[in-house]
Amino acid sequence: MxxxxxxxxxxxxxxxxxxxxxxxxxxxxxxxxxxxxxxxxxxxxxxxxxxxxxxxxxxxxxxxxxxxxxxxxxxxxxxxxxxxxxxxxxxxxxxxxxxxxxxxxxxxxxxxxxxxxxxxxxxxxxxxxxxxxxxxxxxxxxxxxxxxxxxxxxxxxxxxxxxxxxxxxxxxxxxxxxxxxxxxxxxxxxxxxxxxxxxxxxxxxxxxxxxxLHSGKTSSLDTITQKVWEVANHHKLDAMTRLLEVEPVEAMIVFVRTKIASQELSERLEARGFAAAALNGDLSQQLREQVVDRLKRGLLDIVVATDVAARGLDVERISHVLNYDLPHDSESYVHRIGRTGRAGRSGTAILFVTPRERRMLGMLEKATGQKIEQQALPTADAVRSGRLSKLATRL
Missing domain, CATH: 3.40.50.300 (P-loop containing nucleotide triphosphate hydrolases)
Structure with a gap:
């Protein structure tokens, strides 16, 4: 044999x-x-x-x-x-x-x-x-x-x-x-x-x-590393800013629950110096296509989206998905994180949960068949180190 x-x-x-x-x-x-x-x-x-x-x-x-x-x-x-x-x-x-x-x-x-x-x-x-x-x-x-x-x-x-x-x-x-x-x-x-x-x-x-092909080695989720941070609602923006300082983000989709939250968060990120834009159902078809095109061409690094607006979004350079707000169900979570780790590339899916939402983790782990790694937020030293590293890369 x-x-x-x-x-x-x-x-x-x-x-x-x-x-x-x-x-x-x-x-x-x-x-x-x-x-x-x-x-x-x-x-x-x-x-x-x-x-x-x-x-x-x-x-x-x-x-x-x-x-x-x-x-x-x-x-x-x-x-x-x-x-x-x-x-x-x-x-x-x-x-x-x-x-x-x-x-x-x-x-x-x-x-x-x-x-x-x-x-x-x-x-x-x-x-x-x-x-x-x-x-x-x-x-x-x-x-x-x-x-x-x-x-x-x-x-x-x-x-x-x-x-x-x-x-x-x-x-x-x-x-x-x-x-x-x-x-x-x-x-x-x-x-x-x-x-x-x-x-x-x-x-x-x-x-x-x-x-x-939902489980086993053929599942596209195998190329995605899942992480979770426990963050109170009023600390989410600061936590996200810290993550952006230390994570090697090429492009990121940030999921929120409402169209208003999509617009507000994208504006707050822009005010902090990030190349961000909203993607939601209030945008005209032309504007939505422009946002996706800018993301594909590297003119945008962060898109803040609702679940409906991001359906079918296929951009290879998306290295990270951030669940800024918890999805309504496990199926939505699977669809969200599937925006990264595409075409054989590795990706990172990050989940913010409030203390009350921790009980949802088991359901999400069952849906993906994977353990979601619990992480501590980056320290001030790690943020400083990340900034220096990125500066050195640009220079």
């Missing part, structure tokens, strides 16, 4: 057509992630798929590549529909599809989301976008107006299904499932598997193959 471990699969082993393999090579993709290695052959085989995977595991390529493999660009009609909970994620998925399809001449993808005018969307749908990536609310608007056609639909994908259900889109999703042709291949991806997601799969999918 040989002790040699089987070789890791390559993208060329998964059954993808040459134009997609060439695109992956030009984009620098080397070996498929675990979710890609399992999901791509399953979807290429025509099976429905139920995937339990965190953000940052490569799940966009896991469904995008098989969908593109099945698109007939000579047919000017919508053949695939991908639903996402937020505008930001819809744009990111559409951008990914465009990059993977760089060698598919004539291919078109359209992102449909609220906050943008209908007229250009109508025209793009009339021209026949091959793939539509949409938020449930805007898709429902187009369905009512009859502007999206389902006759040639071959694929339906739900990305972050648990988030869409949490946001109250269950009826909208049911309506979409009822509208697509019966033989449409369906894939559902979710970071968590609450009863609502199971219900959707049971009602609308044909014996889906199930892939679970």
């Amino acid at each position: 040989s002790d040699t471990a089987p070789a890791a699969p390559q993208f060329a082993d998964l059954g993808l057509p040459a134009p997609l393999l060439e695109a992956l090579n030009s984009l620098g993709y080397e070996t498929p992630s675990p979710i890609q290695a399992e999901a791509i052959p399953t979807l290429l085989a025509g099976d429905d798929l139920l995937g339990l995977a965190q953000t940052g595991t490569g799940k966009t390529a896991a469904f995008a590549l098989p969908v593109l493999a099945g698109i007939d660009v000579s047919i000017r009609a919508t053949q695939a529909l991908i639903l996402t909970p937020t505008r930001e994620l819809a744009l990111q998925v559409a951008e990914a599809l465009q990059s993977y399809a760089q060698n598919m001449r004539g291919f078109s993808v359209l992102a449909l989301y609220g906050g943008s005018p209908f007229a250009p969307q109508f025209k793009a749908l009339e021209r026949g976008a091959h793939v539509v990536v949409a938020t449930p609310g805007r898709l429902t608007d187009h369905m009512r107006r009859g502007s999206i056609k389902f006759d040639h639909m071959r694929y339906l994908v739900l990305d972050e299904a648990d988030e869409m259900l949490k946001m109250g889109f269950a009826d909208d999703l049911d309506a979409v499932f009822e509208k697509v042709p019966e033989d449409t291949q369906k894939a559902l991806f979710s970071a968590t598997m609450p009863a609502g997601v199971r219900t959707v799969a049971r009602k609308h999918m044909r014996e889906p193959k199930e892939i679970r």
